[in-house]
Amino acid sequence: MKGFRIGLWLIVAVALGVLALFATQLSKPKDDLVRSQMIGKPVPQFKLDAIVPDRPGLSSADLADGKPKLLNIFASWCVPCAAEAPQLAALEAQGVNIVGVAIRDKPADASQFLQLYGNPYSRIGADNLSAVQLAIGSSGVPESFVVDGKGIIRYQHIGDIQDRDVPVLLQKLREAGQ
Amino acid sequence: MIAEFGLAALWLAAALAALQLLSGCLSLTEKGQNLALLVRPAAVIQAVLCAAAFGSLLLLFARTDLSVLLVAMNSHSAKPMIFKVAATWGNHEGSMLLWVTVMALAGGLIALIEKRLPERTMLATLGAQAFVGLGFYAFLLFSSNPFERLSPPAEQGMGLNPLLQDIGLAFHPPTLYLGYVGLSVAFSFAVGALLTRNVTPEFARVMRPWILGAWIFLTLGITAGSYWAYYELGWGGWWFWDPVENASLMPWLAATALLHSASVLASRDALRTWTIMLGVIAFSMSMMGTFLVRSGILTSVHAFAVDPERGSFILALLVLNIGAALVLFALRANTISEGQQFRAVSREGALVINNVALSAILGIVLLGTLYPLLTEAFGIRVSVGPPYFNPVSAIFAVPMLIVLAVGPMLRWRRDSLGRIEKPIIAVILAGLVGIIVAFSLGGIELLPFIGIVLSLMVAVGSVLPLKGRSLRRLPLAVWGMVIAHLGIAVALFGMSADSAFTQQTLVAASPGDVAKVGPWTITLESVDPVAGPNWTALEGRMAASYRDEPAQRIAPQSRTFWAPPQQTSESALLTRWNGQLYAVIGNEAEDGRWQLRLWWKPFVTFIWYGGIMIALGGLLALMGRVSVDLRRRHAQRRIEQRHEGYVQ
Numbered sequence: 001m002k003g004f005r006i007g008l009w010l011i012v013a014v015a016l017g018v019l020a021l022f023a024t025q026l027s028k029p030k031d032d033l034v035r036s037q038m039i040g041k042p043v044p045q046f047k048l049d050a051i052v053p054d055r056p057g058l059s060s061a062d063l064a065d066g067k068p069k070l071l072n073i074f075a076s077w078c079v080p081c082a083a084e085a086p087q088l089a090a091l092e093a094q095g096v097n098i099v100g101v102a103i104r105d106k107p108a109d110a111s112q113f114l115q116l117y118g119n120p121y122s123r124i125g126a127d128n129l130s131a132v133q134l135a136i137g138s139s140g141v142p143e144s145f146v147v148d149g150k151g152i153i154r155y156q157h158i159g160d161i162q163d164r165d166v167p168v169l170l171q172k173l174r175e176a177g178q
Numbered sequence: 179m180i181a182e183f184g185l186a187a188l189w190l191a192a193a194l195a196a197l198q199l200l201s202g203c204l205s206l207t208e209k210g211q212n213l214a215l216l217v218r219p220a221a222v223i224q225a226v227l228c229a230a231a232f233g234s235l236l237l238l239f240a241r242t243d244l245s246v247l248l249v250a251m252n253s254h255s256a257k258p259m260i261f262k263v264a265a266t267w268g269n270h271e272g273s274m275l276l277w278v279t280v281m282a283l284a285g286g287l288i289a290l291i292e293k294r295l296p297e298r299t300m301l302a303t304l305g306a307q308a309f310v311g312l313g314f315y316a317f318l319l320f321s322s323n324p325f326e327r328l329s330p331p332a333e334q335g336m337g338l339n340p341l342l343q344d345i346g347l348a349f350h351p352p353t354l355y356l357g358y359v360g361l362s363v364a365f366s367f368a369v370g371a372l373l374t375r376n377v378t379p380e381f382a383r384v385m386r387p388w389i390l391g392a393w394i395f396l397t398l399g400i401t402a403g404s405y406w407a408y409y410e411l412g413w414g415g416w417w418f419w420d421p422v423e424n425a426s427l428m429p430w431l432a433a434t435a436l437l438h439s440a441s442v443l444a445s446r447d448a449l450r451t452w453t454i455m456l457g458v459i460a461f462s463m464s465m466m467g468t469f470l471v472r473s474g475i476l477t478s479v480h481a482f483a484v485d486p487e488r489g490s491f492i493l494a495l496l497v498l499n500i501g502a503a504l505v506l507f508a509l510r511a512n513t514i515s516e517g518q519q520f521r522a523v524s525r526e527g528a529l530v531i532n533n534v535a536l537s538a539i540l541g542i543v544l545l546g547t548l549y550p551l552l553t554e555a556f557g558i559r560v561s562v563g564p565p566y567f568n569p570v571s572a573i574f575a576v577p578m579l580i581v582l583a584v585g586p587m588l589r590w591r592r593d594s595l596g597r598i599e600k601p602i603i604a605v606i607l608a609g610l611v612g613i614i615v616a617f618s619l620g621g622i623e624l625l626p627f628i629g630i631v632l633s634l635m636v637a638v639g640s641v642l643p644l645k646g647r648s649l650r651r652l653p654l655a656v657w658g659m660v661i662a663h664l665g666i667a668v669a670l671f672g673m674s675a676d677s678a679f680t681q682q683t684l685v686a687a688s689p690g691d692v693a694k695v696g697p698w699t700i701t702l703e704s705v706d707p708v709a710g711p712n713w714t715a716l717e718g719r720m721a722a723s724y725r726d727e728p729a730q731r732i733a734p735q736s737r738t739f740w741a742p743p744q745q746t747s748e749s750a751l752l753t754r755w756n757g758q759l760y761a762v763i764g765n766e767a768e769d770g771r772w773q774l775r776l777w778w779k780p781f782v783t784f785i786w787y788g789g790i791m792i793a794l795g796g797l798l799a800l801m802g803r804v805s806v807d808l809r810r811r812h813a814q815r816r817i818e819q820r821h822e823g824y825v826q
Binding site: 004005008009011012015016018019021022023024025026 | 455462466469473475489490493496501505508511548551554555
């Protein structure tokens with residue numbers, strides 16, 4: 001009979017534990033960002049065709065040419081991508097080499113987008129199936145990755161780049177260059 | 179005016195629930211016995227008021243009254259009438275109002291007709307019902323008022339999530355809610371019985387129709403939800419172990435166990451404490467499901483309006499109801515004597531195995547659902563899916579199904595396996611046939627293989643209790659059991675066949691191209707634009723022929739809704755007795771070809787036929803039980819009348 005009573009209170013304890021877990025998780029801000037598991041690892045092998053005539057396509061070999069780069073995932077149909085254009089321009093003005101991956105985009109739309117909002121990219125690859133996007137661990141558009149000279153992913157920025165993010169990214173790029 | 183009337187009715191109903199709780203509690207004390215007169219009328223009037231409030235909201239949605247915030251947020255004047263009505267409960271506030279309404283109606287019904295239990299137990303039960311109800315009234319009135327006005331009124335409504343603009347939605351959530359709320363009645367009965375220390379077979383008989391009713395609705399709700407996900411989401415899957423699906427499965431598992439243990443209590447006066455505990459747990463699972471779904475604490479394909487404040491409110495209700503009931507249970511459980519004893523090999527013994535296995539599966543599903551939440555507290559993100567749920571629950575499901583095949587043939591109290599030797603051999607033979615057939619087909623994975631074999635064993639085992647009995651005189655309840663158990667076999671066969679034999683093709687086709695999947699040949703004839711009341715779509719017209727049979731037309735659509743803007747895929751299904759062809763049209767590729775996804779799913783429909791059979795079995799059992807009760811009540815009244823005659 002004693003074991004029975006202990007068992008009963010054990011159920012109460014487990015139930016209270018579960019409720020306490022609910023309470024702590026509920027009070028925390030919900031973190032919906034999906035962080036890449038690829039940070040610290042080399043960029044997977046890929047080769048993407050060009051999407052606009054005046055910029056070459058992008059392959060993983062281009063990312064391992066000894067210089068750190070900012071890899072920006074964007075699309076012409078993405079509104080926050082237009083919002084981050086001035087910040088990308090500012091980074092380019094500071095001498096950052098920016099390469100782009102256009103997600104599920106059409107050449108005509110991409111050209112028009114770049115005309116409207118500026119073209120900070122040295123290379124742009126067309127990722128029509130989001131294959132490269134998924135392989136480097138990005139779950140949305142826009143996202144930006146700092147890749148060092150050896151092609152290793154150093155840092156991930158999720159969402160559009162805002163004014164306050166520019167110095168952070170510059171710092172990360174400097175660290176990646178060392 | 180309608181909105182104000184509805185709100186006033188809701189406040190009054192809440193006040194009556196408070197009165198019902200207070201008078202219910204006080205009437206249990208010596209001084210307050212006179213208050214007992216108030217309890218039943220309070221419950222009945224509360225039910226009427228609540229129904230009036232829900233009716234008001236229904237009317238507001240039917241008229242698309244855009245001066246009401248909830249209507250403006252969730253409806254649109256261009257929607258077909260059926261979806262305007264369904265929008266009433268297709269949102270948080272409306273669904274909570276539906277919840278309290280059904281709960282109040284159930285409470286009113288008990289107050290009106292239930293006279294079999296000792297009055298003290300009834301008062302405690304109605305008090306408990308009011309306690310649970312009051313929490314939900316507070317929730318509605320303080321944090322989710324469905325009647326809030328919008329000033330100035332909106333020009334046009336925002337619409338309803340297009341995935342939900344489907345006939346399945348009109349019935350899926352209210353069906354599940356009826357199930358959840360039915361379990362709240364069982365919960366109140368359990369609390370009432372605990373409070374007054376009155377756990378008797380009579381108590382189980384009174385509680386049983388409510389459990390059965392709840393269980394039927396849960397079964398139907400889960401079956402319909404699964405079919406809806408299958409044809410609407412366009413993935414070809416029918417169960418995803420999504421947290422929201424699990425939230426409806428867990429109360430079903432608990433209710434299934436409760437149903438069987440209540441039967442033991444009703445017939446044999448055994449398993450008293452266990453029945454009470456399952457009564458508490460079944461409703462706890464319903465409430466926890468509501469919490470998981472509504473708080474947005476877990477990531478799920480069911481994107482409901484997520485609001486941490488509401489989550490906190492439901493959590494508080496959860497703590498109050500479950501916490502109080504479990505503590506009461508822990509304090510009182512050992513004052514309830516265990517009731518009649520029985521041998522391991524007996525009907526009771528088999529039902530205990532069923533109960534333990536169902537509870538274990540419940541624990542497994544609960545752990546898998548909450549595990550991501552637990553690891554997230556330590557900063558680790560995981561998701562738990564079929565590789566965990568399927569094999570781990572099979573560990574308990576397999577022995578349970580074997581017992582299901584032979585258990586119903588055992589006698590109450592004590593029996594020997596030797597007595598039912600022949601039926602056992604028949605079940606084993608069915609299993610052997612299954613093994614041979616499954617082997618000869620070849621290439622079947624372990625779990626579907628076991629599933630096919632077990633489904634044959636359960637199918638044979640479930641009809642054997644009919645042997646040697648007069649089918650005409652067989653009580654409805656026994657028919658119900660046989661059909662429900664057979665339904666389990668049918669559904670299990672469908673699930674196993676679907677995972678063992680499904681064939682899939684993904685092709686890019688231009689009009690005129692031919693694709694093959696399994697025994698089907700499908701020709702894409704054209705892709706044309708079509709328009710509906712609030713959507714436009716691209717429709718792929720195809721001709722599908724099964725082997726050499728004449729071709730049949732199918733037309734899957736890729737729909738674009740404009741209020742709110744969203745794309746959905748409307749799969750096209752072609753049903754034969756032996757399976758379904760499932761076709762989905764995707765996006766246009768650059769070169770004018772279209773993505774087609776085609777599945778041939780042998781016997782997949784058996785899953786839902788089985789579900790319907792299980793619910794039908796429940797319905798027959800319910801009808802059987804209620805008619806027996808009515809007859810008994812009638813007979814008793816006649817005895818009483820005769821008795822009165824003697825006195826005169």
